[in-house]
Amino acid sequence: MKIFIFGEAMLEYHSLGGAGLRYGGDTLNTAIHMARRGLDVAYVTAVGTDPISDALVRAWQDEGIDVTHVHRHPDRSPGIYAIHLDQAGERSFLYWRDHSAAREMFALPAMAATLEQAQTCDLVYFSLISLAVVGDSGQRMLLDLARTRKAAGRAVAYDSNYRLRLWPDAAQAQAVSLAAAGAATLGLPTNVDEHQLFADDIPETGIAARWHDAGCPEVIVKAGERGCYHSMDGQTAGFPVEPVSVVDSSGAGDAFNAGYLHARLTGADRDRAIAAGQRLAAETLGHLGAIQVGGQRQAG
Template sequence: MVELSVAGERLYAQGFAGDTFNTIWHFARNAPTGWQAAYLTALGTDRMSEEMLGFFAASGIATDAVRRIPNGSPGLYMIHLTNGERSFSYWREMAAAKQLAADEAHLETVFAGGDAVYFSGITLAILPEADRARLIDHLGRAKAEGKLVAFDPNVRPRLWPDMATARAAVEAAAKVSTLCLPSFDDERATFGDGSPSDTAARYHGLGVGEVVVKDGGGEALASWDGGQEPVPCIAPAAIVDTTGAGDSFNAAFLAARLGGADPLAATLEGHKLASRVVGGHGALVG
């Protein structure tokens, strides 16, 4: 999406961001040797879409998986800050990204070429029901082929018609995932979990082998077959803007795991990057 982030009194800086894009952008900067980042989305043919594609490429992100939609355009969001905590206004009703899973042949090509896949609950929420089912089907095939399928539920109630639909989609997505990176606040509100351990147990029960439960600025709970352990957070030097903190955590965690780190070491890398990102404006902080 096009991002407008605070740059001063009544001033905003324009950039590009969005939950899964934030993760792939940070992953590209931290990717282990031999890994290439690529992004599946849909864009239009307008000037802003062209600028966005150029930004992807300049960030080291392959654009082969991007669908082009005639007369389409990106969505837009604005960040509002209060003492470093963010809220958002969105304009994405006509965003081309809603068509990212509409073409079966395109998905076949994209999934054939990747060794690991990352997606989020926002990815699912913006899709029409049939396209959501199509994407989940391809993710299930990827898991069956032994590929890493990583999922951040990232539940945003305003994107769903009702919470029953949201819960059903998250559970369906978890069943086709090998790794889950939920945030406890979302899980407590959506599923009524009483603790991060409850969240981890619920996802394990859905067939997820590895779960890391984030808890805002608190410790994260890493849980895997044979072990479970909290990993303390790293206090940031300053909190300027919390936008993208969880997305950057996911990126550093995935880069570390794909590079051979164990779950605890990878969780620590997630904390390290998130603590730096909250010290700058916007989601993409170098």
């Protein structure tokens, strides 16, 4: 079983400190969680040829990620972001990513082979952040991949992680996100992202309906402390969660996605898969950072 995850990974600086090489990014978080659970995950991105890029690739490989498709840009380097936590564990970000190598990943010659191999893998996963950083040409190529796979009956998962500063205006982000929803077989939006993206406050059932209207057959709307809502074949079910103490909210949605996808890919039904996603999200809320340093890999 092979999963291709497309996105941008960056160096991370945290307001609460922490020694050593730190890194993060929404799709990378999901890739690490899935790799730690024994899945064969290829992360698709670009970094530089500098020593820090070398260290990042080694660290991801040590996590069990297939780094064959981490491409090298001769003139660019990884982006950087800083996280600040408030007293409730909610985060805010600062970014330095204008020169990020990931922005040019689809222009690199080696990407042609990556896209060819991704056509027939078991799952392709990406986010709205993935689409934002790669520009118009990269968006077309990634969405073409998703549409071709969907037409062939192959799985495509999409999360509409929205970062306002990555887009020239909300209208463009809305159009791209709806196109991605239409190209996906599984949608994994979060209510907060959707409310910010579309400047509305519609309920989770309305968010799911919007994704269905775009062409996405299965949708799970993550709703923070209220759990999540699954919608498919005209049926919507809510899945509450037990309250947890929040240390850091970074990466909880990415963890849910990983837990759910891992469970489904290894044979679990919907209810058990959602429970797995919620458990992993709760674990992530209980420690500093999106990924627990020194986490243990599990057998498949």
